[in-house]
Amino acid sequence: MCFRSIALAIVMAAVLSALAGCGTDLKISNGSATQEGVTVTLEKAAAQKKTNPSRYEYSFSGTIENNSDVGVMRVIYTFSICDKDGEEFRSFGIPYDGVDEPIPPHGVVSFSHDGIKWGAQSVPASVSIGISSVQTEDELPPAHVPQKGEYLYEALGDDKLANVKTEPPAELAFHIDQGGYGRTAVFTSGEQLDKALDLFCNIRIGEETGEMVTDNYNWISLTWKDGSKSSISLNLRNLEHYIHSEPHIFTLENLGDFWSFASDYLEEDE
Numbered sequence: 001m002c003f004r005s006i007a008l009a010i011v012m013a014a015v016l017s018a019l020a021g022c023g024t025d026l027k028i029s030n031g032s033a034t035q036e037g038v039t040v041t042l043e044k045a046a047a048q049k050k051t052n053p054s055r056y057e058y059s060f061s062g063t064i065e066n067n068s069d070v071g072v073m074r075v076i077y078t079f080s081i082c083d084k085d086g087e088e089f090r091s092f093g094i095p096y097d098g099v100d101e102p103i104p105p106h107g108v109v110s111f112s113h114d115g116i117k118w119g120a121q122s123v124p125a126s127v128s129i130g131i132s133s134v135q136t137e138d139e140l141p142p143a144h145v146p147q148k149g150e151y152l153y154e155a156l157g158d159d160k161l162a163n164v165k166t167e168p169p170a171e172l173a174f175h176i177d178q179g180g181y182g183r184t185a186v187f188t189s190g191e192q193l194d195k196a197l198d199l200f201c202n203i204r205i206g207e208e209t210g211e212m213v214t215d216n217y218n219w220i221s222l223t224w225k226d227g228s229k230s231s232i233s234l235n236l237r238n239l240e241h242y243i244h245s246e247p248h249i250f251t252l253e254n255l256g257d258f259w260s261f262a263s264d265y266l267e268e269d270e
Helices: 003-021 190-200 255-263
Strands: 023-025 027-030 032-035 038-049 056-066 072-082 088-097 108-118 126-136 171-178 181-187 204-209 217-223 229-235 238-243 246-253
Touching: 032 126, 038 072, 038 126, 056 072, 056 126, 088 108, 171 190, 171 255, 181 190, 181 255, 190 255
Parallel strands: 027 126
Antiparallel strands: 023 038, 032 038, 038 056, 056 108, 072 088, 072 126, 171 181, 171 217, 204 246, 217 229, 229 238, 238 246
């Protein structure tokens, strides 16, 4: 390839890259929604076309205003994307959780979200804002924060899990996912299930920690006799527990014995 051809190819690649990264402001067809004294206002919305022309990432910004006389702890507001004919083809809900910072009476907070991804779609035409729920300080139920020394099965606010010793599950599963390589051990009956449950019930809550990984998500799942499930998320070997939508990481004591036993029964996921 000659120098001129190489130079032209470089220029064209740069142009295509720039075009792919350009953001397009979306028309806001309904920029305000009010429920129970709370008003959410969408001030700016943009779609950025990715390399694949049928995929976009969205960014939104605006305000949440509490016009009531009580503090607001939680607001779930929704974005609806419409095509050129006004038909909705994507929607997305985001919670504002005021567990650490409630919106005071007649107060205003700002929101900003970038990089929201939805799958393949036609070119977006407009966006509207909505509210699905509002909860005041009194309405939002208090969340139990796991305490050091509590048994894991009793610490998560799950009634069935708390009664696991008197009403054992029909199945217990332990899953390890290391960078996408998934393996699972499943116990359904006999001595193996009894042993796994015994070791599981000995796991205790340790200290809260800021340690978090992004490529090693594991879990323990219990399936009850009525078909319902209780799931426990592990971030590496720590508990990942959400309190009013906010993730908290706790170390776990006595997890090693359960982990070692269950690891002997791991099988690759299909």
